[in-house]
Amino acid sequence: MKFWTLAFSMKWVTAEALKGAVTTESNPFGEITPEQYKEITGIKFE
Structure with a gap:
């Protein structure tokens, strides 16, 4: 997840x-x- 956050x-x-x-x-x-996606972007994954 660190890579995607960066x-x-x-x-x-x-x-x-x-x-x-x-x-x-x-x-x-x-x-x-999907939860990590929301942590990274602040947007709920749909």
Whole structure:
């Protein structure tokens, strides 16, 4: 999660692009959870 937090804070990745790293049923190999996504971006994952 530290990498994604840094990447988002340095604007290397947008909140929309970061959704691709979230573990979901359709993306079981994601690197962060929906809860971590909210911690990083401040936006609820949908």
